[in-house]
Amino acid sequence: MYEAHQITFRTLGRAILHGVSLQVMPGAFTAIVGPNGAGKSTLLKVLANEQRPSEGAVSINGQDISSYTPRELAQVRAVLPQATTVQFAFTVEQVVALGRHGRRSSPAEDRAVCEAVMTLTGTLAFRERQYQTLSGGEKQRVQLARVLAQVWDETVYPRYILLDEPTSSLDIAQQQYIFNLARAVCARNIGVMAIVHDLNQAVQYADTLYFLRDGLVTAHGPAGQVFTQRNIEETFRCRVNLYRDPVTGHPYIIPASDPANRFVAVGK
Structure with missing residues (x-):
């Protein structure tokens, strides 16, 4: 389980999060919804260990996140931010292979994983194209493949993927494609947490919903139960x-x- 325990985050004398607790279960899809400025992206950064909380703690599979080495953390959780920039003339396959950086696996194993996640995300057919030539939806699927490659290996412990507005600026067909992929990977004992702006998609795909406003959890629970007027x-x-x-x-x-x-x- 991926857990946030009473997280408070302050910056410039202002509290962005106020005692937020959250659980992401392995094999399930958890969505966070809330208005602009609610603290959703800050919470994701704290969960990802990109920001240290002012108070509270984050744990992954019962172990405090601060006790993980960078390599260990990369093997148990992967993060897809709102926007990812690739400055070099990488091919699609090279971008996906970045997700294997730091793994103690053979080149053959890495290739097999990359092919598996590119097949799943529908990017295998253009693996040799330069990333910069892709459409927005294609780029997002490549980035999702990169994130999946990072945690794809079957292990005795659960892995997790954190997604920050993964469907922003995508058309409805691409949005459905991404959310269906997120649901599908849960079957590999992977917990998925996503910040979602479209409430109707959140309740359609998520197992658990967290409502966040002004840095506070206003409601949480099974999606169908807490999605109330x-x-x-x-x-x-x-x-x-x-x-x-x-x-x-x-x-x-x-x-x-x-x-x-x-x-x-x-x-x-």
């Missing part, structure tokens, strides 16, 4: 109408028309 309205401070798909039973929301842009905490 009250939780959404109180977290995002806007009116919504909540419905259920008659075929799948999945809840979904549509913003309510409110010309005065008022907020009232109503609903169930």
Whole structure:
């Protein structure tokens, strides 16, 4: 399990996170949702060990994250930030192979892993193309393949992937492709945590939802249970109408028309 224990983060005398606790289970998809400025990306950076919390601790599989060496940490968790820049004329295969850096595996094993994750992400067909020539959606799938290559090896311990808005700027088909991939890799005893802006996609794909506002967890639990009109309205401070798909039973929301842009905490 990947855990945040009462995380508080302060910078320039201002608290961004206030006693946030969170659990990412192996083999499950956890989504974090919340308005802009809620502290979502800061929380991800603390979880990834890119920022040290002012208070609290992060643990992975029962071990404090600070006790991992960089190599050990790279083998147990991988991070996909909002944007990744590649300055050199790398091919797709070379970018994916960066995920194998630091692994104690043979070149043959590395090639096999890279081929497996490129096949899964639909990038194998253009493995020899230069990364810079790809579309935005293709680049995102290559970056996801790189992250998967980092933690793909089957181990006795769970591994984890942290995704920061993995579908930003992608069209709806590419968004669905990325989320379906994230769900699929959970079957390899990998826990996936993603910051998600689209609430309807979050409840469709996630096992667990965390609502975050002003650095505080306002609600969390099984996605279908905590995806309520009250939780959404109180977290995002806007009116919504909540419905259920008659075929799948999945809840979904549509913003309510409110010309005065008022907020009232109503609903169930």
